[in-house]
Amino acid sequence: MSLLTKTIVGSILLFIAFCFVSSDIFPSSCELNVLIVLDRSDSVKGGFNRSRDFVLNASQELNIGPHAHSVAVIAYSGKRYPRQILPWNFAKNNEEFYKKVKQLRSPGGTTATREALLDAYVLMESRNKSIPNVIMVVTDGQSQDVPTDAARKLQ
Numbered sequence: 001m002s003l004l005t006k007t008i009v010g011s012i013l014l015f016i017a018f019c020f021v022s023s024d025i026f027p028s029s030c031e032l033n034v035l036i037v038l039d040r041s042d043s044v045k046g047g048f049n050r051s052r053d054f055v056l057n058a059s060q061e062l063n064i065g066p067h068a069h070s071v072a073v074i075a076y077s078g079k080r081y082p083r084q085i086l087p088w089n090f091a092k093n094n095e096e097f098y099k100k101v102k103q104l105r106s107p108g109g110t111t112a113t114r115e116a117l118l119d120a121y122v123l124m125e126s127r128n129k130s131i132p133n134v135i136m137v138v139t140d141g142q143s144q145d146v147p148t149d150a151a152r153k154l155q
C-alpha cells in the first residue's frame with residue numbers, strides 16, 4: 001500500500017503542476033475535485049505533524065475556489081477512532097484550507113485505510129460530477145485492514 005500511495009501522490013503532484021503550467025492554454029481543465037485521505041495515526045513516520053505539513057505544503061499548488069479546485073479531506077486512524085470528514089467546499093480559499101487542516105491533530109490509533117477509502121467512496125457521490133477528480137492518499141503506515149478492494153471500488 002505505501003508504494004501505491006507514494007505513486008499516487010507523485011502523479012497527483014505532477015498533474016497539479018501540469019495543470020498550472022498549462023493554465024492559460026486550457027483554463028477549463030483546471031477545475032478539479034481534490035479529495036485528500038490523510039492518515040492521522042502517529043505510526044506515520046515522523047509523526048502526524050509531518051504528514052499534515054506535507055499536505056499543507058502540497059496545498060500551495062492548489063487554487064481553491066469557485067470554478068477552480070474544490071477540496072474535501074478525510075482524516076482517519078484506527079477502526080475505533082471516528083474519522084473526521086471535512087466535506088466538499090469546506091474551504092472557500094487556500095487560506096481557509098490551511099487554517100482548518102493545520103488544526104487537525106492525531107488521536108493516536110492504528111491505520112484503517114480500507115475503512116477510510118469506503119468513506120471516500122461515499123463522499124465522492126456528493127462531488128461536483130461535471131469536473132475531473134484526483135484522490136490523494138497520504139499514509140506511510142501499514143494498513144491494519146487490507147484496502148485493495150476499497151481502492152478498486154474507488155477507481
Ligand SMILES: *[C@@H]1O[C@H](CO)[C@@H](O)[C@H](O)[C@H]1NC(C)=O
Pocket residue numbers: 047049102
Ligand atoms: C504538532 O503540531 C501542533 C501545532 O500545530 C503542536 O501543538 C504539537 O505540539 C505538535 N506535536 C508534535 C508531536 O510535534
Ligand SMILES: *[C@@H]1O[C@H](CO)[C@@H](O)[C@H](O)[C@H]1NC(C)=O
Pocket residue numbers: 050051053054057
Ligand atoms: C514543508 O515545506 C517547508 C518549507 O519549504 C520545509 O522546510 C518542510 O520540510 C516541508 N515539510 C514537509 C513535511 O514536506
Ligand SMILES: *[C@@H]1O[C@H](CO)[C@@H](O)[C@H](O)[C@H]1NC(C)=O
Pocket residue numbers: 031067128129130131
Ligand atoms: C459544477 O461545475 C460546473 C463546471 O464548472 C459548474 O458550472 C457548476 O455550477 C458546478 N456545480 C455545483 C453544484 O457547484
